[in-house]
Amino acid sequence: MRPAVVLFSGGLDSSTCLAIARADGFVPHALVVSYGQRHSCELQAAARVAKALDVPLKQVSLDLRAIGGSALTADIAVPKDAPVGGEIPVTYVPARNTVLLALALGYAEVLGAQDLYLGVNAVDYSGYPDCRPAFVEAFEQLANLATAAAAEGRARYRVHAPLLRLSKAEIIQLGTRLEVPYALTHSCYDPDAEGRACGRCDSCRLRAAGFREAGVADPTLYAPR
Amino acid sequence: MRPAVVLFSGGLDSSTCLAIARADGFVPHALVVSYGQRHSCELQAAARVAKALDVPLKQVSLDLRAIGGSALTADIAVPKDAPVGGEIPVTYVPARNTVLLALALGYAEVLGAQDLYLGVNAVDYSGYPDCRPAFVEAFEQLANLATAAAAEGRARYRVHAPLLRLSKAEIIQLGTRLEVPYALTHSCYDPDAEGRACGRCDSCRLRAAGFREAGVADPTLYAPR
Numbered sequence: 089m090r091p092a093v094v095l096f097s098g099g100l101d102s103s104t105c106l107a108i109a110r111a112d113g114f115v116p117h118a119l120v121v122s123y124g125q126r127h128s129c130e131l132q133a134a135a136r137v138a139k140a141l142d143v144p145l146k147q148v149s150l151d152l153r154a155i156g157g158s159a160l161t162a163d164i165a166v167p168k169d170a171p172v173g174g175e176i177p178v179t180y181v182p183a184r185n186t187v188l189l190a191l192a193l194g195y196a197e198v199l200g201a202q203d204l205y206l207g208v209n210a211v212d213y214s215g216y217p218d219c220r221p222a223f224v225e226a227f228e229q230l231a232n233l234a235t236a237a238a239a240e241g242r243a244r245y246r247v248h249a250p251l252l253r254l255s256k257a258e259i260i261q262l263g264t265r266l267e268v269p270y271a272l273t274h275s276c277y278d279p280d281a282e283g284r285a286c287g288r289c290d291s292c293r294l295r296a297a298g299f300r301e302a303g304v305a306d307p308t309l310y311a312p313r
Numbered sequence: 314m315r316p317a318v319v320l321f322s323g324g325l326d327s328s329t330c331l332a333i334a335r336a337d338g339f340v341p342h343a344l345v346v347s348y349g350q351r352h353s354c355e356l357q358a359a360a361r362v363a364k365a366l367d368v369p370l371k372q373v374s375l376d377l378r379a380i381g382g383s384a385l386t387a388d389i390a391v392p393k394d395a396p397v398g399g400e401i402p403v404t405y406v407p408a409r410n411t412v413l414l415a416l417a418l419g420y421a422e423v424l425g426a427q428d429l430y431l432g433v434n435a436v437d438y439s440g441y442p443d444c445r446p447a448f449v450e451a452f453e454q455l456a457n458l459a460t461a462a463a464a465e466g467r468a469r470y471r472v473h474a475p476l477l478r479l480s481k482a483e484i485i486q487l488g489t490r491l492e493v494p495y496a497l498t499h500s501c502y503d504p505d506a507e508g509r510a511c512g513r514c515d516s517c518r519l520r521a522a523g524f525r526e527a528g529v530a531d532p533t534l535y536a537p538r
Contacts, residue, residue: 146379146380147379148375148376148377148379148380149374149375149376149379150373150374150375150376151373151374151375152373152419154371154372154373154374155371155373155416155419155420155423156423157419157422157423181419182418182419182420182422182423182460182461183415183416183418183419183422183456183459183460184419185459186415186418186419186455186456186459187412187415187416187419189415190408190411190412190414190415191380191408191412193407193408193411194377194380194382194406194407194408194409194411194412195380195407197382197407197408198380198381198382198407216461217458217459217460217461217463217464218458218459218460220458222458223455223458223459226451226454226455226458226459227455229451229454229455230411230448230451230452230454230455231411233442233443233445233447233448233451234408234410234411234442234443234448234451235407235408235442235443236407236441236442238442239442
C-alpha cells in the first residue's frame with residue numbers, strides 16, 4: 089500500500105480528496121497547515137474528520153500573518169453576499185497553494201510518498217490563480233526537480249487534483265458515495281464564536297448551492313441570521 | 314526604485330545576495346524564514362547584517378521540525394570532516410528552497426515586488442537538488458502561474474540566483490567589493506553555545522576555503538578545537 093500526502097483543511101473539498109486518495113488505492117496521510125487562518129475551527133474540523141476517516145494527521149504551523157495581504161490572514165473584512173466570480177477575491181492568500189504544495193512535497197519526501205493530493209476545483213477557483221490546471225502541472229514539474237528523491241531517481245512525483253473539473257454538486261455526490269462525513273467538515277470563512285457557518289461568504293454560498301444541486305441534505309450548522 | 318525580495322539567512326551567500334540586489338538597482342527587502350533551524354544564531358546574524366546594510370527585515374515562522382527529515386530540523390547529527398560532494402548530505406532539508414521561494418513569492422506579491430533573489434550557488438549545491446539552475450527556472454515558471462498579480466498581468470516574476478555559477482572565492486571577492494560585512498555573517502551548521510563556528514561541518518569548510526582562495530582574511534570567529 090503506497091502512501092500519499094493529502095493537503096487537508098477539514099473542509100468539504102479536502103475531505104472528499106482524502107476519501108478519493110483512499111479509493112485510488114493509497115494510504116492517505118493528511119497534512120494540515122495552520123497558517124494563521126482567522127477560523128481556527130478549520131483545524132478542529134480537520135482533527136474531527138481525520139479521526140472519523142482513521143487517517144494520520146500531521147500539522148505544520150506557519151505564520152502567514154507576518155506576510156498578510158489577504159482577508160484570511162490580515163485585518164481585511166471577509167466580503168458577504170458579494171457576487172461569486174469575476175475579480176480575484178480578497179480571500180486570496182498570496183502564493184498560498186504554492187506554499188502548501190511545497191510543504192506537502194517535503195512531507196512526501198520524508199514519508200517516501202510520491203503522490204500529492206490537492207483539493208482545488210474549478211468552482212472554488214472563482215478567480216484564484218493557483219487553482220488552475222496549468223498551475224498544478226507546473227508544480228508537478230517543479231517537484232521532480234526540487235527533491236533529493238527525484239534527483240536520485242527514487243521518486244517520480246504526481247500532483248493529483250481530482251476535483252479540478254468537478255462542480256460542487258458533483259464533488260458532493262462523489263463524496264457521499266465515498267461516505268465522507270460532511271457534517272464534520274467546515275467551509276465557512278467567517279464562522280461565529282461557536283464555529284457555526286455564516287451562510288453568506290463565498291465559501292458558504294458555494295457549499296450550500298452544491299448540496300442543493302446535488303440533491304443531498306445540507307448537514308451544515310448555520311449561525312442564526 | 315523597485316522593490317525586490319531577498320531570501321536571507323544571515324549567512325555569507327545570502328548577505329552577498331542582498332548587496333547584489335541593491336547593486337542591481339533594487340530596494341532589497343530581506344525575508345528570513347525561521348524554520349526550526351538548530352542554529353538560532355542564524356536569526357541573530359540575519360538581524361545584525363540587515364541592520365548594518367540598512368535593509369528592512371521580515372521574519373516568518375514555519376515549524377519544519379514537524380516534518381523533519383534533515384540534520385537541520387530533526388535529531389540527526391551534523392556530519393563533521395566528511396568529504397564534500399558526492400551523495401546528497403543529511404543537512405538537505407526536504408523541499409526547503411521550494412518552501413522558501415513560495416514564501417518569498419507571497420511576500421513579493423504583497424509588497425508589489427516582481428523580483429526574487431535566492432543565494433544558491435554551485436558549490437553550496439554539493440548535491441542539493443534545489444540549488445540547480447533547472448530548479449530555479451522551473452520555480453520562475455510556476456511563479457508566473459501561481460499569483461493573482463501574474464494572472465492579472467500586473468507582474469512578471471523573475472527569480473535571480475546571481476551566485477549560481479560562482480565559486481565561494483568569487484562570491485567573497487564580489488561581496489568584498491560590495492562591502493558586505495562578512496564578520497557579522499554566520500554560516501556554521503553546528504555552532505557552540507556562544508555562536509562560534511565549529512570549523513568542521515561542510516558549511517564551515519566551504520566558507521574557510523573560500524576566504525583562503527579569495528585571498529581575503531577570514532573574519533569568522535571559530536570555537537576552540
